[in-house]
Amino acid sequence: MGEFELIRNFFAAAPCAQGGEGVALGIGDDCALLAVPQGEQLAVSTDTLVAGVHFADPCDPFLLGQRSLAVAVSDLAAMGATPVAFTLALTLPTVTADWLQAYARGLNQMAQSCGVALVGGDTTRGPLSLTMTVFGRVPSGQALTRSGAQSGDLLCVGGELGNAAGALPLVLGQRTAPASIADPLLAHYWSPQPQLGLGQALRGKATSAMDISDGLLADCGHIALASKVGLLVERDLLPLSPALVAFLGPSDAQSAALSGGDDYVLAFTLPSVELPALLADGWPIHVIGRVVNGQGVMLLNADGQDITPQTRGYQHFRESP
Amino acid sequence: MGEFELIRNFFAAAPCAQGGEGVALGIGDDCALLAVPQGEQLAVSTDTLVAGVHFADPCDPFLLGQRSLAVAVSDLAAMGATPVAFTLALTLPTVTADWLQAYARGLNQMAQSCGVALVGGDTTRGPLSLTMTVFGRVPSGQALTRSGAQSGDLLCVGGELGNAAGALPLVLGQRTAPASIADPLLAHYWSPQPQLGLGQALRGKATSAMDISDGLLADCGHIALASKVGLLVERDLLPLSPALVAFLGPSDAQSAALSGGDDYVLAFTLPSVELPALLADGWPIHVIGRVVNGQGVMLLNADGQDITPQTRGYQHFRESP
Numbered sequence: 001m002g003e004f005e006l007i008r009n010f011f012a013a014a015p016c017a018q019g020g021e022g023v024a025l026g027i028g029d030d031c032a033l034l035a036v037p038q039g040e041q042l043a044v045s046t047d048t049l050v051a052g053v054h055f056a057d058p059c060d061p062f063l064l065g066q067r068s069l070a071v072a073v074s075d076l077a078a079m080g081a082t083p084v085a086f087t088l089a090l091t092l093p094t095v096t097a098d099w100l101q102a103y104a105r106g107l108n109q110m111a112q113s114c115g116v117a118l119v120g121g122d123t124t125r126g127p128l129s130l131t132m133t134v135f136g137r138v139p140s141g142q143a144l145t146r147s148g149a150q151s152g153d154l155l156c157v158g159g160e161l162g163n164a165a166g167a168l169p170l171v172l173g174q175r176t177a178p179a180s181i182a183d184p185l186l187a188h189y190w191s192p193q194p195q196l197g198l199g200q201a202l203r204g205k206a207t208s209a210m211d212i213s214d215g216l217l218a219d220c221g222h223i224a225l226a227s228k229v230g231l232l233v234e235r236d237l238l239p240l241s242p243a244l245v246a247f248l249g250p251s252d253a254q255s256a257a258l259s260g261g262d263d264y265v266l267a268f269t270l271p272s273v274e275l276p277a278l279l280a281d282g283w284p285i286h287v288i289g290r291v292v293n294g295q296g297v298m299l300l301n302a303d304g305q306d307i308t309p310q311t312r313g314y315q316h317f318r319e320s321p
Numbered sequence: 322m323g324e325f326e327l328i329r330n331f332f333a334a335a336p337c338a339q340g341g342e343g344v345a346l347g348i349g350d351d352c353a354l355l356a357v358p359q360g361e362q363l364a365v366s367t368d369t370l371v372a373g374v375h376f377a378d379p380c381d382p383f384l385l386g387q388r389s390l391a392v393a394v395s396d397l398a399a400m401g402a403t404p405v406a407f408t409l410a411l412t413l414p415t416v417t418a419d420w421l422q423a424y425a426r427g428l429n430q431m432a433q434s435c436g437v438a439l440v441g442g443d444t445t446r447g448p449l450s451l452t453m454t455v456f457g458r459v460p461s462g463q464a465l466t467r468s469g470a471q472s473g474d475l476l477c478v479g480g481e482l483g484n485a486a487g488a489l490p491l492v493l494g495q496r497t498a499p500a501s502i503a504d505p506l507l508a509h510y511w512s513p514q515p516q517l518g519l520g521q522a523l524r525g526k527a528t529s530a531m532d533i534s535d536g537l538l539a540d541c542g543h544i545a546l547a548s549k550v551g552l553l554v555e556r557d558l559l560p561l562s563p564a565l566v567a568f569l570g571p572s573d574a575q576s577a578a579l580s581g582g583d584d585y586v587l588a589f590t591l592p593s594v595e596l597p598a599l600l601a602d603g604w605p606i607h608v609i610g611r612v613v614n615g616q617g618v619m620l621l622n623a624d625g626q627d628i629t630p631q632t633r634g635y636q637h638f639r640e641s642p
Contacts, residue, residue: 029400029547030399030467030531031364031366031397031399031400032364032365032366033364033400034363035362038359041355042355042356042357043354044354044355045351045408046408046442046443046454048412048443048445053447075352079351081352087365087367089368091369091371119365120365120367122368122452124374126371126450127371127448127450129450131367133365133367133408135365136352138354140345140356143354145346210350
């Protein structure tokens with residue numbers, strides 16, 4: 001038995017591979033089989049992380065195990081889906097038992113937290129990279145997409161922004177900070193918590209949603225484009241963590257919140273009538289702007305002046321024709 | 322807009338990304354949405370191909386496009402599933418328009434041939450590798466697995482064996498051959514045809530099935546282990562192509578058929594009562610052995626003597642306890 005077959009057996013025996021609701025056949029055959037209840041659809045998303053590009057190499061394999069799955073499951077949260085299963089395609093330059101065990105521990109922990117079962121995948125030799133494909137179920141026609149935002153809706157986010165971008169100099173060893181600052185920022189980076197409950201609570205209420213992975217302004221641009229609307233973002237409404245502001249200062253913290261990636265909190269648009277009940281239920285919703293006629297994204301200061309950064313990477317605002 | 326976002330748009334506009342039966346939402350949102358009809362299950366499989374490991378680098382991107390999808394869809398054939406959709410995680414060191422266009426042409430052609438729609442994926446920078454996740458539908462409880470073989474069943478394959486292994490010296494430029502020999506071998510290697518029709522025809526008839534990717538003896542070992550049976554393979558019944566025999570000679574051709582990988586024809590076990598009707602329907606079924614009590618795989622010569630190669634990589638035969 002080759003070493004890569006041993007790895008397959010290792011993952012097949014992992015706690016997260018022991019079936020689960022909706023998994024009719026798990027690891028070990030040519031395909032896994034998923035059961036989708038009547039009246040539901042299957043949501044599917046694929047994400048790749050490459051060593052040296054999406055994470056530092058070397059890095060802590062336990063943290064990588066957590067983060068690699070969380071990043072993928074966050075796309076299920078963005079659709080309002082309930083996680084069911086995932087596949088893991090793991091490419092490794094060498095096989096190291098310690099590395100694999102630590103990686104699997106991180107993976108198991110995040111899988112348990114998100115309620116997903118490992119149902120298959122592939123293990124190959126090559127430069128370190130990971131591709132996760134995640135599966136969730138959602139009542140037919142109720143998935144949250146990017147394309148339903150309406151002029152007049154509120155623009156909201158599900159949590160603090162910029163923490164992962166703030167953590168990057170710590171992750172890369174370029175800066176240090178006291179634990180009171182470093183720990184919360186690094187936790188956001190390495191162990192993002194997919195907003196699954198919020199996504200499900202927004203079904204039938206939010207008019208559009210996505211998870212913030214490329215940065216707030218860039219991702220708002222995706223909603224604006226798909227929904228054919230304009231989005232106004234008010235800089236002074238951005239939720240910033242005390243640790244981020246203490247680490248970067250207020251101005252750079254705002255920049256991290258606007259353009260930094262890897263936040264994995266939800267951005268969504270909501271008719272204002274829906275807001276009170278969601279807040280009363282305790283969901284962490286921050287209103288950061290509104291939807292208008294037009295196309296693209298505009299950043300406003302407290303005086304309502306356009307202070308949109310003139311950089312590439314997202315869709316600038318223009319009036320409706 | 323970054324170059325990798327341009328690539329995503331390029332694939333989103335590809336013919337194979339234009340929806341299809343069972344695709345409720347295709348490329349362009351956080352997730353795709355698949356509809357699974359009542360009474361059916363979703364079959365899922367993931368395969369990774371790494372440059373320099375699973376294919377020569379550089380290689381013809383058109384052929385790689387065909388092969389990368391065919392290899393993955395073959396797992397759907399092995400379950401008796403009907404292909405629906407796939408995701409593509411493509412990691413590229415550099416972005417070259419010619420390469421991408423040729424790759425996408427190959428991908429489109431195989432996608433059309435197999436009836437699958439591209440519904441999502443990821444495009445990242447890094448060493449060249451491809452991970453495909455494929456989705457198919459199968460009536461609940463009717464998927465072909467590896468675990469149902471019964472003593473007394475026939476052991477069968479769905480076509481000639483060893484052609485892809487025979488092609489390898491040609492692919493790697495280590496040998497040459499006249500077109501009458503090289504062309505059919507290379508076609509098997511670069512453009513394997515997933516046996517989707519055969520897999521579906523075997524539903525409710527075959528007691529176990531898989532596709533041959535690691536080599537006949539190794540893959541028979543997987544069926545033997547999952548089904549808790551012994552498999553006897555008769556060397557002189559192995560179907561060999563005239564091109565393979567002419568290229569390698571009879572003895573090496575048999576070795577390629579027994580141990581060479583990448584055949585992507587189905588291996589399956591069948592109660593003998595099912596054979597006549599399947600043959601009458603024109604399915605290319607070759608009986609190569611039988612299922613017995615015991616555990617593992619034994620290779621027999623024409624005199625019924627055990628000539629199992631004493632190498633690692635598959636399960637040797639032993640009597641039942």
